[in-house]
Amino acid sequence: AQSVAQPEDQVNVAEGNPLTVKCTYSVSGNPYLFWYVQYPNRGLQFLLKYITGDNLVKGSYGFEAEFNKSQTSFHLKKPSALVSDSALYFCAVQPLGGGADGLTFGKGTHLIIQP
Amino acid sequence: GAVVSQHPSWVICKSGTSVKIECRSLDFQATTMFWYRQFPKQSLMLMATSNEGSKATYEQGVEKDKFLINHASLTLSTLTVTSAHPEDSSFYICSARAEGASPLHFGNGTRLTVT
Numbered sequence: 001a002q003s004v005a006q007p008e009d010q011v012n013v014a015e016g017n018p019l020t021v022k023c024t025y026s027v028s029g030n031p032y033l034f035w036y037v038q039y040p041n042r043g044l045q046f047l048l049k050y051i052t053g054d055n056l057v058k059g060s061y062g063f064e065a066e067f068n069k070s071q072t073s074f075h076l077k078k079p080s081a082l083v084s085d086s087a088l089y090f091c092a093v094q095p096l097g098g099g100a101d102g103l104t105f106g107k108g109t110h111l112i113i114q115p
Numbered sequence: 116g117a118v119v120s121q122h123p124s125w126v127i128c129k130s131g132t133s134v135k136i137e138c139r140s141l142d143f144q145a146t147t148m149f150w151y152r153q154f155p156k157q158s159l160m161l162m163a164t165s166n167e168g169s170k171a172t173y174e175q176g177v178e179k180d181k182f183l184i185n186h187a188s189l190t191l192s193t194l195t196v197t198s199a200h201p202e203d204s205s206f207y208i209c210s211a212r213a214e215g216a217s218p219l220h221f222g223n224g225t226r227l228t229v230t
């Protein structure tokens with residue numbers, strides 16, 4: 001069975017500084033990896049995904065993530081944080097088979113960007 | 116593209132009544148949709164996988180007679196919470212995928228409050 005770990009419940013970053021939200025995963029074989037963002041009382045919005053290819057994936061709103069197979073990590077990054085980036089971020093994994101499998105989510109990390 | 120519409124966005128019902136939540140893929144066909152439940156400040160828990168034209172697949176611990184899922188067409192899945200009780204109060208989110216490796220797209224969720 002696959003699992004996702006987001007070790008930080010909350011990350012605080014000053015506006016303009018770089019941010020990192022950590023994610024590690026466990027899955028048999030090669031994974032599909034995703035990052036989603038959730039604003040209060042809303043569904044999840046897709047940010048980016050890694051399927052194959054370049055380990056550095058660029059996504060929406062200036063976010064990027066780096067797939068590191070040896071460390072089984074997929075940390076979310078942004079060079080310069082905005083106050084509007086404050087939200088709940090979820091890392092998720094899907095087995096390579098994809099198809100009808102739902103995602104397994106991490107517990108989420110609250111990102112707070114301070115003005 | 117790839118918009119998922121979920122309705123209603125919030126509902127308050129009395130204990131013992133049933134509530135139906137609709138999930139529609141607006142601009143793509145989805146043979147598979149997923150229903151998640153999210154408790155406050157917690158991650159999403161997959162409840163069931165909704166398959167068009169066949170029975171839903173429920174995750175362990177989810178009562179299939181309480182959470183009725185119907186996937187009547189390639190663009191519509193419904194979740195009915197039968198004989199709702201206060202402990203069923205939660206945020207329910209549906210999602211759908213256009214094809215195997217594409218990301219899941221989420222509805223905006225339904226806040227259910229059972230009094």
